[in-house]
């Protein structure tokens with residue numbers, strides 16, 4: 001068993017998750033990657049210098065058993081867990097009126113309850129050692145709303161809320177808890193991880209004009225967004241700097257929207273957002 005610091009990472013196979021994995025390996029971590037796509041991740045690691053420092057675990061974030069089994073194996077193989085990065089997530093695109101129950105439940109199953117299940121599983125090992133760092137990847141949409149994304153928004157607001165409570169709960173055990181709030185980043189997110197409710201694209205929906213104006217604009221902003229390596233650098237900085245801020249906005253959209261949100265009164269803020277998107 002080597003003595004490298006060990007970080008557990010969810011959603012490691014693409015986008016920010018893969019960049020975080022690569023950055024942490026470069027900085028001397030062993031990374032235990034929890035993924036629902038082990039074959040994809042193994043193929044991406046094949047032949048890369050990263051492979052020796054990564055162990056891949058197939059996990060379904062909806063299943064407590066699958067998470068607990070993976071964490072048990074990580075502790076058996078590595079003996080410790082120094083850091084957890086809760087990164088996995090997807091975006092449900094739906095109006096509130098047209099959403100199906102199963103869609104809104106699934107959004108929270110992955111973005112919130114999955115994060116809670118993984119965190120709960122690693123905490124005993126961190127508490128025993130009286131140290132650890134947890135970084136939750138939320139979003140600037142954990143602080144500001146956008147139409148068609150109310151359930152994604154709600155899940156990320158919830159991640160922010162849990163992050164703030166947990167930080168105080170865990171401070172006596174020497175465990176730090178942070179969030180990273182990315183703006184829009186060019187990853188697989190808009191290409192494969194936006195799930196559209198059946199009414200999106202239905203020309204007869206009363207919300208069709210909103211969808212028509214907003215959806216392709218937001219997809220374009222995500223696809224043309226910042227480089228996900230910036231998020232990886234922000235995560236690495238949080239792990240290495242005990243005095244790092246509790247939450248870190250990263251990227252152009254996060255800086256723009258969060259500073260407008262801080263500076264403007266509610267109605268003026270929303271007027272500017274509607275004007276910006278033409279809605």
Ligand SMILES: NC(=O)c1ccc[n+]([C@@H]2O[C@H](COP(=O)([O-])OP(=O)(O)OC[C@H]3O[C@@H](n4cnc5c(N)ncnc54)[C@H](OP(=O)(O)O)[C@@H]3O)[C@@H](O)[C@H]2O)c1
Nearest residue numbers: 011012013015016035036088089139184185187188189193
């Ligand atoms: N891209 C953006 O503009 C943006 C902005 C703000 C916040 N974020 C957040 O950043 C995080 C990473 O997203 P990304 O941009 O890197 O997107 P991505 O390339 O789509 O990666 C997201 C990862 O989350 C996991 N995931 C997605 N849907 C899942 C599901 N139904 N069940 C279990 N795991 C699932 C997958 O990992 P595995 O297949 O490896 O399990 C996937 O690779 C997410 O939490 C997202 O909400 C993204």
